[in-house]
Amino acid sequence: MKGGSGPAVRIPVGLFCGYRNDGSQKKGMIMRVTQNTVTQSLVRYLTAQNEALYDRQTIIASQKRINKPSDDPIAMGKVLDYRQTLASIDQYRTNIQTGMTRLDVTESTLKLVDDLLQEVRSVGQTEAGRTTESRQLAADQVKKLYDQILDLANATHNDNYMFSGYLTKTAPFSRDDSQPTTFDQYTVRYNGDTGDAEFIVATNSKVTIDADGQPIFHNAAAGGLNVFDIMRDLIVGLENDDSDVISAQTGMLDQARTQINNIRAANSSIYYQLEITERHWQNYKPKIKELMAREEEADITKAVVELQNIELAYQTTLATAARIIQPGLVQFLQ
Amino acid sequence: MLVADGRPLVGAGQQWQLSTQVNTRNLHDVVWLDRSGTPTNIISDIDGGQLKGYLEVRDGIIPADMNRLDTLAQTMMTDINALHQAGFALDGSAGEAFFNGLGAGNIALNPNIAADPDLIAAAADALTVPGDNRQAIAIANLQYQLTMNGNTATYHDSYSALIRDAGNEVLKSNAYYHHQSDMLAQLENRRESISGVSLDEEMIHLIKFQNAYAAAAKMISAADEMLQTVLQMI
Numbered sequence: 001m002k003g004g005s006g007p008a009v010r011i012p013v014g015l016f017c018g019y020r021n022d023g024s025q026k027k028g029m030i031m032r033v034t035q036n037t038v039t040q041s042l043v044r045y046l047t048a049q050n051e052a053l054y055d056r057q058t059i060i061a062s063q064k065r066i067n068k069p070s071d072d073p074i075a076m077g078k079v080l081d082y083r084q085t086l087a088s089i090d091q092y093r094t095n096i097q098t099g100m101t102r103l104d105v106t107e108s109t110l111k112l113v114d115d116l117l118q119e120v121r122s123v124g125q126t127e128a129g130r131t132t133e134s135r136q137l138a139a140d141q142v143k144k145l146y147d148q149i150l151d152l153a154n155a156t157h158n159d160n161y162m163f164s165g166y167l168t169k170t171a172p173f174s175r176d177d178s179q180p181t182t183f184d185q186y187t188v189r190y191n192g193d194t195g196d197a198e199f200i201v202a203t204n205s206k207v208t209i210d211a212d213g214q215p216i217f218h219n220a221a222a223g224g225l226n227v228f229d230i231m232r233d234l235i236v237g238l239e240n241d242d243s244d245v246i247s248a249q250t251g252m253l254d255q256a257r258t259q260i261n262n263i264r265a266a267n268s269s270i271y272y273q274l275e276i277t278e279r280h281w282q283n284y285k286p287k288i289k290e291l292m293a294r295e296e297e298a299d300i301t302k303a304v305v306e307l308q309n310i311e312l313a314y315q316t317t318l319a320t321a322a323r324i325i326q327p328g329l330v331q332f333l334q
Numbered sequence: 335m336l337v338a339d340g341r342p343l344v345g346a347g348q349q350w351q352l353s354t355q356v357n358t359r360n361l362h363d364v365v366w367l368d369r370s371g372t373p374t375n376i377i378s379d380i381d382g383g384q385l386k387g388y389l390e391v392r393d394g395i396i397p398a399d400m401n402r403l404d405t406l407a408q409t410m411m412t413d414i415n416a417l418h419q420a421g422f423a424l425d426g427s428a429g430e431a432f433f434n435g436l437g438a439g440n441i442a443l444n445p446n447i448a449a450d451p452d453l454i455a456a457a458a459d460a461l462t463v464p465g466d467n468r469q470a471i472a473i474a475n476l477q478y479q480l481t482m483n484g485n486t487a488t489y490h491d492s493y494s495a496l497i498r499d500a501g502n503e504v505l506k507s508n509a510y511y512h513h514q515s516d517m518l519a520q521l522e523n524r525r526e527s528i529s530g531v532s533l534d535e536e537m538i539h540l541i542k543f544q545n546a547y548a549a550a551a552k553m554i555s556a557a558d559e560m561l562q563t564v565l566q567m568i
Binding site for chain 2: 035040070072080168170193195197198203
């Protein structure tokens with residue numbers, strides 16, 4: 001017996017066959033009705049009504065129209081598809097959140113680096129214009145900023161280094177301190193690789209966030225700038241009281257900031273892409289939920305009204321059965 | 335009385351036996367025993383009735399669905415294991431099989447991986463281990479690929495189709511069942527209308543014959559009275 005739609009009760013044949021609704025007999029159809037016919041038909045009728053009652057009870061108790069695949073196989077298939085879609089959407093949104101958090105942390109780190117570089121640049125600019133003993137003091141200040149930027153380049157997120165490619169457990173930048181006699185011999189080495197952080201954010205679509213620290217801080221090999229070398233040379237220039245070097249390195253700092261800000265711009269467009277995708281899923285999910293509800297959720301009002309109808313029919317049938325089974329000519333003759 | 339392809343069960347003064355026998359799938363087959371007690375498997379000769387219904391479900395429909403579920407599990411295991419074994423675990427070692435098992439009944443996570451999640455081979459290269467998730471993404475992308483039914487369906491499509499087909503099978507059987515039981519009820523009513531006993535009819539007949547009998551007895555007593563009268567005249 002199919003729940004939800006279709007006739008309220010499947011009426012078994014037999015009880016009234018051969019008779020019109022007004023009780024008159026159809027022409028050409030001779031039907032003797034015996035006690036056996038009546039009792040067997042009543043049993044079938046009551047069984048069908050019980051079945052219908054049970055179906056409505058199941059629908060009302062579970063609040064679902066589809067309680068097993070055979071209730072509506074086509075709709076069941078759709079419901080499974082929707083469930084799969086909803087599970088995927090939840091995973092995509094988790095991935096998007098992870099990606100956005102990572103971009104947030106990257107952005108705030110690089111913003112800080114940019115601020116510090118600007119400070120270095122303003123120190124260089126101030127010192128390039130004058131020739132005083134303050135340059136040694138300025139050199140010490142830039143050294144502190146240098147260390148701070150190196151720390152930021154080694155920033156971690158969830159205990160993973162953000163700028164070392166796939167090698168998230170390796171600090172990406174290290175100062176080569178093997179033979180440090182004077183500061184001008186310091187070089188910073190890149191220990192990471194060119195790996196990315198990838199996230200699946202939609203069906204067959206992934207977002208790639210650059211995790212390679214080289215294009216940001218250490219890009220001399222690829223035709224860009226090495227932020228650490230520029231600062232080292234500026235420090236050396238300040239210490240040697242060399243105005244030409246100071247102004248040259250200060251000019252380079254502007255280009256270094258551009259290099260970092262280009263990365264920030266690229267990241268912000270990825271962030272925007274993630275935001276759009278997230279908004280899409282946010283709008284899409286309730287629609288899928290609605291479609292799924294339309295397939296599998298029960299119309300409770302309808303089920304309750306049907307239940308009451310069937311209950312009434314059931315009680316009436318029982319009362320009728322009690323009346324028509326008992327009397328016969330035998331009782332009247334006694 | 336005969337069963338399954340003319341084998342006797344009850345004859346004049348004789349009877350034969352039906353019994354069961356465990357088959358290779360550890361299920362019971364129906365056998366017919368001849369006079370010497372030698373069993374003959376009669377499963378394939380049973381072609382109707384409740385027993386045939388049970389046998390068809392047990393030996394046809396359910397194993398077919400189980401096979402489809404097994405195929406799904408086996409394909410997933412093969413595909414995922416192949417990609418996982420091409421990947422590299424956190425310690426840089428090549429990935430082990432991710433799933434163990436032969437089919438849907440015993441598919442299980444490799445116990446080594448269950449004990450040590452570091453053995454999950456998410457990296458595509460031994461040198462890029464800690465942060466590389468390319469292999470994991472490749473495995474995740476399997477869900478979109480047409481890997482099932484001769485490369486025409488995804489895992490989910492295949493599973494969903496299995497559930498739909500099973501549901502349809504039940505729905506169809508229910509429809510057949512109701513159709514057949516309506517036919518049966520109709521025929522039973524026809525038979526009952528011809529050969530059934532109506533108590534009302536029988537009571538009417540009883541009264542009728544009782545009256546006829548009473549009338550006949552009345553005849554005899556009237557004749558008797560007349561005869562008495564004649565005899566008294568002598």
